[in-house]
Amino acid sequence: MKYAFLRFIGTLQIRYNFNVLKKRKLTIGSSKIKLGKEWILSEYEALDASKASDWQRLFGDERVSNILAEHVWEHIPDEETRLSNQNCYDYLQKGGRLRIAVPDGNNPDKEYIEWVRVGGSGIGADDHKILYTYDVMKSRLEKAGFRVELLEYWDENGKFNYVDWSLHGGMIHRSRRYDPRNQDGKLGYTSLIVDAVKD
Template sequence: MKKRKLAIGASKVNSGSEWMLSEYDALDASKASDWQRLFGEKNQLTNIMAEHVWEHIPDEETRLSNQNCYDWLAKGGRLRIAVPDGNNPDKEYIEWVRVGGTGIGADDHKILYTYDVMKSRLEKAGFRVELLEYWDENGQFHYVDWTDDGGHIRRSRRYDTRNQNGKLGYTSLIVDGVKD
């Protein structure tokens, strides 16, 4: 199968020529009719990526978005999601990203995810979840070495320029949902 990669909410971001870029006006991830119009039959995509998008989606639409991603991914496909991390121990970070926070776009945030909430919601859609980067309840940061093949996440331990000299200035909760 030829790789078909979709970046949701990324038309202004250059994710590489192999990625189809979309915005809400072309693809509302919660509407199966939008997926059908753009991609036809289900099981057509190898990768879907959404960097700092899911926190802007209301609960019921998130459930539908997770299910649509699962349905349109081919077997073995990956959904990579990055969102602000609600377990980050830095109080300034939390103030910046919380629902109604002071950061850019936070006025539209609907939820501040933690790894366990994100994992549970993706598993309900059928995904097997791999945690790539996250803070736990005890203020410990966890990460695995992941590749950009599943999607390049700029706001990550590896790529965010605010992370320097061993200090984490900005990270995201990053997960892969795998369709087995």
């Protein structure tokens, strides 16, 4: 009963923002984060990213310009991830961007890995399905048709790589620039962050 109610309310909110307010930027699974007014916030009850029927119900034949998922993809099982990647590609307009941030499996800090690994000690890690590295994330998104831009990530040699990405694609709070744990040049917490572009 509660799920049906949340689905009904979430659907109304998304449709109103999309059809009436003409918002075209969508978050997945992050209705409690603070973003600009141009963003549509969603949760799983209204939009299961792996279900094409949910996308069709909410957006019909229309497309969104941006999709943002901060620390969501690591909670999605493999087959549902493949479907979610494909649905995001299908429902983005040409030139649109899917920005994903997840815990980084190449982070050289053992405490960080213990915190974020599948079944780790961190908040929410008991529901993690995969610990991504940049190459795995890139490969999976490319299979859906995306061109992938790596924004922040650790490589196999323990080097942190980043570019100065724009907020136009969405704010990632758990990032080099915006996480308060990163101060005085020390990286206390970072994410693997990518932009998947539909050319």
